[in-house]
Amino acid sequence: MKKAFLFPFFFLFAFPANSQVIRGRVLDQKTREPIDFASVFFNGTFHGTTTAENGSFELDVTPYAGRTLQISAMGYKSSSLNSLIEGEFFEVLLERALYEISEVSVESKSLTRKRKAFMRIFKDEFLGLTKNAGDCYIMNEEDITFNYHTSKDTLRALSRKPLLIFNKSLGYQITYHLDKFEYDWKNNTTFFVGNIIFNMDLAPGSGNRAKIEKRRTKAYTGSCKHFFSALWTNELSREGFHVHEKESLQPVKYEKMVVSISDKKYFSYHRDLEISYNHFLSTVSFRGPGSYFAKDGFFEPEGILWYGTMSMDRIADWLPYEYSPK
Numbered sequence: 201m202k203k204a205f206l207f208p209f210f211f212l213f214a215f216p217a218n219s220q221v222i223r224g225r226v227l228d229q230k231t232r233e234p235i236d237f238a239s240v241f242f243n244g245t246f247h248g249t250t251t252a253e254n255g256s257f258e259l260d261v262t263p264y265a266g267r268t269l270q271i272s273a274m275g276y277k278s279s280s281l282n283s284l285i286e287g288e289f290f291e292v293l294l295e296r297a298l299y300e301i302s303e304v305s306v307e308s309k310s311l312t313r314k315r316k317a318f319m320r321i322f323k324d325e326f327l328g329l330t331k332n333a334g335d336c337y338i339m340n341e342e343d344i345t346f347n348y349h350t351s352k353d354t355l356r357a358l359s360r361k362p363l364l365i366f367n368k369s370l371g372y373q374i375t376y377h378l379d380k381f382e383y384d385w386k387n388n389t390t391f392f393v394g395n396i397i398f399n400m401d402l403a404p405g406s407g408n409r410a411k412i413e414k415r416r417t418k419a420y421t422g423s424c425k426h427f428f429s430a431l432w433t434n435e436l437s438r439e440g441f442h443v444h445e446k447e448s449l450q451p452v453k454y455e456k457m458v459v460s461i462s463d464k465k466y467f468s469y470h471r472d473l474e475i476s477y478n479h480f481l482s483t484v485s486f487r488g489p490g491s492y493f494a495k496d497g498f499f500e501p502e503g504i505l506w507y508g509t510m511s512m513d514r515i516a517d518w519l520p521y522e523y524s525p526k
Contacts, residue, residue: 220262224281224290226255226271235294238273239362239377241397244498245521248397266464267498270395272377274361278395297360311348318346322357325383325390327365328514332419335369336516355383367516370419371403371412376515398520417525419517422477424510425497431458432465432495446472446483459490466490467499475510482508496521 226238234255241248242264251257261269261284269281276294319341327333338344343361347354358378365374374396381392403412420426422440430439434454443452452473459466468490475482484504491503498521 219260220265220284220286221258221260222269222284222286222288222290223256223258224292226251226257226273226292226294228276229293229295235273235276238271238276238294239375239395239397240269240271241395242267242521243270243395243397244518246398246401247522266492267494272362272395278377278379314348315346318348318351318355318357319344321355321383322346322381326381326392326515328512328516330514330517332367332369332415333514333516336365336367339364339366351385353385355385357381365515369412369415369516370519371401371406371409371416372398372520373400373402374398374515396515396518398522401520413526416519416523420519420523420525422480422509423497423513423517423519424499424506425519425521425523427475427477427497427510428467428493428499429495429497431467432493434458440477442476443473444476446474449474465493467493467504477509480509482506482510494521496524 224240226235226240227233228235234251234253236251236253236255238251238255238257239248240251240257240259242261245264247259247263249257249259259269265284269284270278271280271292271294272278273294275297277297279292279294281290281292322344323333323338327336327338340359340361340363343359343363344357345359347356358381363376363378365376367374376394376396378392378394380394381390383390403409403416406412426439427436427441430436430441431454436443436454443457444450445452452469457467457469457473459468466489469484469486472486473484475484484506486503487505488503491500493499
């Protein structure tokens with residue numbers, strides 16, 4: 201079976217006696233053929249592995265028990281595993297992706313100009329517009345294609361291969377499995393979804409380590425990761441965050457927006473909330489009963505809609521959940 205083109209992952213695992221190790225196999229949904237080099241990982245972390253030639257995998261999930269495990273492979277729709285139970289063998293069936301955008305050979309000058317314009321929009325919306333974005337590079341951008349002939353209302357992008365990203369500013373090498381990207385020309389809004397895994401931390405061997413750490417701290421400060429880490433420890437005010445109802449402007453106490461069930465915490469409220477940090481404002485709208493979050497700043501994004509400053513974070517300013525400010 202042809203191997204998927206992936207940036208090498210450097211994962212070393214030594215399983216302690218009390219670790220929670222799961223095992224499984226990734227197969228093609230239709231043919232039941234094993235998928236080798238599929239990525240099995242926790243979104244937004246360094247923690248993961250790849251499948252062997254027979255599609256098998258083994259992973260210690262102890263650090264992220266209770267979270268969803270992502271499975272992605274080139275040419276397939278991403279899937280996920282919940283309720284990771286040690287001792288159970290997981291069989292994951294991946295569905296082949298059907299691409300609505302036809303590949304176009306960009307040869308004419310008009311298409312070359314259009315591709316450059318589309319790529320500029322894609323990078324601005326995907327990587328961001330911050331200083332960090334200026335030093336963030338997609339190493340295989342030739343794998344990205346656009347809907348050149350049907351882009352009147354919406355610009356769509358896809359990549360059949362994972363995007364390999366070098367973030368020189370923050371000192372990370374990243375792989376991003378892009379499932380969907382849409383840019384609405386009329387409303388100037390962007391929607392993209394996918395899974396991200398951090399491959400390497402380049403700071404320890406860099407001569408600019410101090411500068412990189414400074415930029416990481418700046419990216420962390422006031423971010424969603426910072427907010428949820430502070431919310432977990434009930435230290436929002438000490439960390440500089442202030443939360444109030446958007447309409448009434450009444451301050452909201454910790455007990456009113458955090459629901460604790462066993463050892464898990466959920467962010468929830470019956471109205472929209474406004475979060476201020478150093479005079480920058482963000483708004484949170486809840487789409488469901490609550491969003492699970494953790495001490496490292498992780499949160500389930502499905503139950504929350506963000507507006508304002510926090511919604512502007514893009515790939516160039518994302519930090520792994522393992523990151524903690526010095």
